[in-house]
Amino acid sequence: MAGCFPRRETRATFRELTEGLLMELEDVNCWTLAEAVGHSGPHRFQHLLSRASWDDQQVLDQAAAWAVQALDDGEGVLIADETGDAKSSTDAVGAGPQYSGSLGGVGLCQVAVHLSFASGLGHTVVDRALHLPRGWAEDDERRELAGVPDEVAFTTKPALAAAMLTRAVAEQQVRAGFCHAAWPVTQPEPAPQTGIYRPRGKGISDKACQWTPPTGGSLWSLRGSRSYHPVCAS
Structure with a gap:
């Protein structure tokens, strides 16, 4: 799926988001997913889903x-x-x-x-x-x-x-x-x-x-x- 992502960073963030979605979390949102994969906040996932360029x-x-x-x-x-x-x-x-x-x-x-x-x-x-x-x-x-x-x-x-x-x-x-x-x-x-x-x-x-x-x-x-x-x- 590399062709769906113009930037390497976007592809890496998408992979982390996918890994988080596969975890068994009680609540699923940008905050809980970010915490689950070790991010300090939800900003990278929010950017991916709202502003980043990908198909x-x-x-x-x-x-x-x-x-x-x-x-x-x-x-x-x-x-x-x-x-x-x-x-x-x-x-x-x-x-x-x-x-x-x-x-x-x-x-x-x-x-x-x-x-x-x-x-x-x-x-x-x-x-x-x-x-x-x-x-x-x-x-x-x-x-x-x-x-x-x-x-x-x-x-x-x-x-x-x-x-x-x-x-x-x-x-x-x-x-x-x-x-x-x-x-x-x-x-x-x-x-x-x-x-x-x-x-x-x-x-x-x-x-x-x-x-x-x-x-x-x-x-x-x-x-x-x-x-x-x-x-x-x-």
Whole structure:
């Protein structure tokens, strides 16, 4: 993955961050990760996640491709779901009163949509996108202060999932026997030879896996300033 990092120092800091994430920590944020790897403070990790120049999408794509190849037992599943990350204020991008299953109801949080590949051998994240609520998307002042890209518009969580599923198949060449989504969404017709998106499993209806290409909106990396990435919570 060396090509994803223009500077050697950035690559070294990323390696330390990864080592920290693999540790069994009670709380995971820039402070606890920094302490775990011997840093005096969280500044290096905060800089890496908010300002440093590196291609986080390429890192994810390469890691996901390696993991999917290792985990593919011919019975893989693509799973789209959402996860809420509790916040103490609305300063974090996308934070606001939202429903989160991990919080057990409505709470102040960021919500991200994740796409995972799972098989009998294990599971891995394939893609992710931060959900930007309508209130955030329509507030020009907050967007400018937080550095939200102009092309990012309000997009529903099912539409974010649909875009990631489309990309996983069309660009990342992920092949799976069926798909399970947390909501009824739409997706492209499967190629006859792949059998992808075949509904299967208890409680998964046919509607959950009927897809047409998504329109509007765009995917947005969790990485960036103002705690775009859940790890930056502090």
